[in-house]
Amino acid sequence: xxxxxxxxxxxxxxxxxxxxxxxxxMKGHSHVYWYRQLPEEGLKFMVYLxxxxxxxxxxxxxxxxxxxxxxxxxxxxxxxxxxxGDSAAYFCASFGxxxxxxxxxxxxxxxxxxx
Amino acid sequence: GQNIDQPTEMTATEGAIVQINCxxxxxxxxxxxWYQQHxxxxxxxLSYNVxxxxxxxxxxxxxxxxxxxxxxxxxxxxxMKDSASxxxxxxxxxxxxxxxxxxxxxxxxKP
Numbered sequence: 079x080x081x082x083x084x085x086x087x088x089x090x091x092x093x094x095x096x097x098x099x100x101x102x103x104m105k106g107h108s109h110v111y112w113y114r115q116l117p118e119e120g121l122k123f124m125v126y127l128x129x130x131x132x133x134x135x136x137x138x139x140x141x142x143x144x145x146x147x148x149x150x151x152x153x154x155x156x157x158x159x160x161x162x163g164d165s166a167a168y169f170c171a172s173f174g175x176x177x178x179x180x181x182x183x184x185x186x187x188x189x190x191x192x193x
Numbered sequence: 194g195q196n197i198d199q200p201t202e203m204t205a206t207e208g209a210i211v212q213i214n215c216x217x218x219x220x221x222x223x224x225x226x227w228y229q230q231h232x233x234x235x236x237x238x239l240s241y242n243v244x245x246x247x248x249x250x251x252x253x254x255x256x257x258x259x260x261x262x263x264x265x266x267x268x269x270x271x272x273m274k275d276s277a278s279x280x281x282x283x284x285x286x287x288x289x290x291x292x293x294x295x296x297x298x299x300x301x302x303k304p
Contacts, residue, residue: 111291119296119297120295121280121294126289126291133289134288169235169236181238181282181292182238183238184228184236184237185235186235187234
């Protein structure tokens with residue numbers, strides 16, 4: 079049973095380009111969370127999705143950021159017109175109904191560097 | 194809102210015991226989690242508490258007091274590989290059930 083898969087592991091973008099980060103949850107998990115982690119800081123919640131629905135996007139910046147979790151395929155976090163401040167590690171986590179004791183399972187993250 | 198506090202960094206000696214504290218304020222507490230994160234890697238689940246008391250898992254134990262909004266993670270027989278960041282996270286049913294993380298405690302284990 080593969081864990082949470084994120085790709086790419088490292089992504090370099092020039093200012094103004096678009097970044098697409100992908101996350102495939104664990105098999106059988108229908109809840110996906112995206113978190114951002116700046117150097118020396120904790121994980122900051124961005125968005126919570128279930129298949130085809132955004133449940134909570136209270137942590138998403140209002141502009142340039144969007145997320146989706148289609149019926150088929152991975153969840154995508156999209157950052158348009160990236161700026162240097164977007165440089166961070168972006169972690170995806172998945173959760174299955176009935177997994178209350180086990181918490182989230184995190185992917186290995188995508189480290190975005192904006193140059 | 195929520196406020197989760199833990200020390201920024203701690204240092205301990207190999208073979209010793211260390212206690213990492215976490216205090217929280219939340220309106221709809223529904224569980225507290227501890228994660229370990231090595232530099233450049235994903236957080237990995239360590240423990241879960243939802244009722245008061247101590248949960249033991251090998252060298253690691255976690256304690257919760259809901260009335261005090263307090264938890265600690267206890268690491269025994271410290272090993273060099275335990276050097277990592279330890280993240281306290283609270284699940285709040287009034288926040289859609291998502292996990293809210295503290296800033297993490299960077300633990301350095303010295304020989």
